[in-house]
Amino acid sequence: MSLLDIYLQKNEKKRYDVFKETGISQQMLSSVNNKSVSSYSVKxxxxxxxxxxxxxxxxxxELLRLENENPYFExxxxxxLLLALKNKESYILIKGEYKKEMEELAKSQLSDTETLGLELGSAGLVTVLAEVILQLVDLFSSKDDDKKKIExxxxxxxxxxxxxxxxxxxLRQLDY
Known part of the structure; x- marks a missing residue:
């Protein structure tokens, strides 16, 4: 969870704004981003x-309250979305007009039952084969880099x- 990013987002700011306003290094802000609030320095x-x-x-x-809530990254x-994916957020809440675009991606995913059936029927090989095919499709795709990363x-x-x-x-791993 990137608590600092979520907190700044709720206050309509980004780490870059903190850097620009105060001169504190972006590396320091990045390093505290995934830590608990108790480890934040006074600076x-x-x-x-x-x-x-x-x-x-x-x-x-406010940071302590937010840490206890286990918030969603909006x-x-x-x-x-790229920032959330880069930070490997556990929960990402998609809102507004961008939701429509994500619904299209959601339609392309198999249901849990379909996935389980394919994996059991192929002894897990279909997962590996699907990833290889998707990587090849991405390689030759004309989509922009951000869209490829998201997909x-x-x-x-x-x-x-x-x-x-x-x-x-x-995250799928949260179901296990």
Whole structure:
């Protein structure tokens, strides 16, 4: 879970904004991104607070509350989705107009029953063969690089329609 990215997203900011505002290195922000709030340095908390125009105590309280909630990473466009996939978010909530595009990808995935039937019938070979074929298709595809990255990474996730405006993606390994 990339708690810092989720927190900044809820405050309509990004790590780059913190860097630009305070000069704190992006490498430092990246290193704390996947750590628990208790390991954040005072310097990091001060930089976040300054960027958001909040007190350090308020930022710490909000981060701790968010850490306890186990929040979803919210996605509104391809750039947000690429960031979530790069961070290997466990739960990704797709909202807004981008949901329609993701519904098309969801239609291309097999159901759990279909997948299980194929894997059992082929002794697992179909999974390996499918990945090889998909990699070859990506290699010769005329789609842009971002779309290729999304399509290859999205296979690690399951789709669940929450309502008319939201789709939840969650890692397949969380089912095991």
């Amino acid at each position: 990091t908390l001060q930089a976040i607070a300054k960027t958001l125009g909040k007190s350090e105590g308020t930022v710490l309280d 996605v509104f466009n391809a750039e947000d 290859s990474q999205i296979r690690k996730y399951k789709f669940k329609k929450l309502n008319e405006n939201e789709i939840l993606l969650y």
